[in-house]
Amino acid sequence: MNLIERVVAISRRRSPWICRLNAGSCNGCDIEITPLLSPRYDAEQLGIELHGTPKHADIVLISGTLTLRSRQAILDIYDQVPSPKAVVALGSCPLSGNVFAGSPLVLGQSLDSLVPVDVWVPGCPPRPQAILDGIARAASLLEEGATRSQMESLLEGGQGRPS
Amino acid sequence: MAMLKTILGNLLRPSRTRAPADMPDVPPAYRGALAHEAARCTACGTCAYVCAPKAISFTQDPGLSVSWRFFIGQCSFCGLCAQNCPTQAIRLEAGVPAGMNSAAGDGFRLESVIPLRACTRCGAAHVPLPASTMDALWGSDEAERGYCPECRRWAAGARLRVAFVPAAGEEVRHER
Numbered sequence: 380m381n382l383i384e385r386v387v388a389i390s391r392r393r394s395p396w397i398c399r400l401n402a403g404s405c406n407g408c409d410i411e412i413t414p415l416l417s418p419r420y421d422a423e424q425l426g427i428e429l430h431g432t433p434k435h436a437d438i439v440l441i442s443g444t445l446t447l448r449s450r451q452a453i454l455d456i457y458d459q460v461p462s463p464k465a466v467v468a469l470g471s472c473p474l475s476g477n478v479f480a481g482s483p484l485v486l487g488q489s490l491d492s493l494v495p496v497d498v499w500v501p502g503c504p505p506r507p508q509a510i511l512d513g514i515a516r517a518a519s520l521l522e523e524g525a526t527r528s529q530m531e532s533l534l535e536g537g538q539g540r541p542s
Numbered sequence: 543m544a545m546l547k548t549i550l551g552n553l554l555r556p557s558r559t560r561a562p563a564d565m566p567d568v569p570p571a572y573r574g575a576l577a578h579e580a581a582r583c584t585a586c587g588t589c590a591y592v593c594a595p596k597a598i599s600f601t602q603d604p605g606l607s608v609s610w611r612f613f614i615g616q617c618s619f620c621g622l623c624a625q626n627c628p629t630q631a632i633r634l635e636a637g638v639p640a641g642m643n644s645a646a647g648d649g650f651r652l653e654s655v656i657p658l659r660a661c662t663r664c665g666a667a668h669v670p671l672p673a674s675t676m677d678a679l680w681g682s683d684e685a686e687r688g689y690c691p692e693c694r695r696w697a698a699g700a701r702l703r704v705a706f707v708p709a710a711g712e713e714v715r716h717e718r
Contacts (some may be wrong), residue, residue, distance in 0.1 A: 419563070419566065420566075444565070471615050471617055471618060472612070472665070474615030474616070474650070475613070475615045475616040476616075477595045477616060477617075477618055478594050478595045478618055480595065480596075480616070489615075495700055499615070499650070501614045501615065501617075501650070502619065503617065503619045504616040506568070508565040508566075
């Protein structure tokens with residue numbers, strides 16, 4: 380890793396842009412993201428900025444139960460995120476479906492089987508500081524080139540570490 | 543002049559936004575991470591029964607132990623398990639469960655092993671009752687402390703027999 384790559388990696392950690400994706404959540408987790416961006420919890424002191432489009436994002440926050448209808452949307456949106464990317468799963472639902480598990484409209488699998496998840500933030504809903512902690516972990520994983528999508532591209536013999 | 547004062551104040555005061563480590567406290571009744579105390583657990587299964595998303599389960603190692611298992615990824619932190627636990631073996635602590643890297647392995651599951659004990663009378667393996675429950679239910683009869691549920695029932699029956707039959711040791715025939 381040369382000097383410029385190092386600077387780029389550090390600046391990626393210092394300002395991770397996030398994109399929020401509701402995969403069928405009850406809105407509990409999404410409501411907790413709102414105070415996270417407000418001055419009380421102040422995500423922007425870590426350089427975190429919420430963006431509407433996945434094409435500008437480094438980190439995708441996925442909240443909620445995976446439903447049959449949202450499955451393809453998750454895959455599409457994940458593919459639209461440019462390559463050094465991290466996924467943070469919010470709450471219990473992406474992991475197991477929580478209380479919705481067993482419904483015929485809910486996928487009976489964890490988010491891990493659709494996209495490589497880097498950080499799980501437990502809670503129902505998680506507190507804003509736990510979400511902030513999760514995003515900070517994901518950002519430091521991005522800097523080290525240790526997110527699962529980066530590791531997979533490294534294994535496939537692709538570009539390797541992020542440029 | 544007012545602007546200068548504001549600028550100077552902003553330079554001298556600490557920033558009003560909080561540092562990431564300086565977070566607002568959780569309320570005292572906050573339902574955070576689950577904690578299980580094996581010494582108080584009687585493995586009655588009430589927590590697994592009331593858990594709506596089925597995050598709690600019990601597994602048995604016959605004759606040796608009973609394990610209380612908890613999967614945080616399925617918990618909705620409703621607190622019903624702690625509320626319904628008859629011996630207060632489950633607590634929801636105020637601490638916030640931290641984020642988990644998926645590379646760090648299986649940090650989602652808690653397991654708490656309750657070792658079985660042999661009955662002092664018949665030798666059957668059973669889950670020992672916590673001392674406070676023993677005091678409340680069975681008085682302070684030291685001999686019955688190590689009994690299994692079957693033997694405690696037998697001991698209670700024996701006490702009843704002694705209480706109702708005046709001549710001790712004499713066999714009574716019930717005729718209806």
